[in-house]
Amino acid sequence: MARIAYVDQDACISCNLCADTLPDVFRMNDAGLAEVYDPRGASEEAIQETMDACPVACIHWKS
């Protein structure tokens, strides 16, 4: 089963990198924090690369 990513919004610094890189997966919410709105909007490999690029490493896989 595909892994599902989520953003730890307590740690997100609103840099927009994830939403800019994978706009089909991540978006910035009304509070200016990133969220996953379509966990299947990109391959796991692409999501992993964005996780690794997040400057505060606050994107994680569930379980």
Ligand code: SF4
């Ligand atoms: S890359 Fe990380 S810090 Fe930047 S907006 Fe996305 S979740 Fe937040």
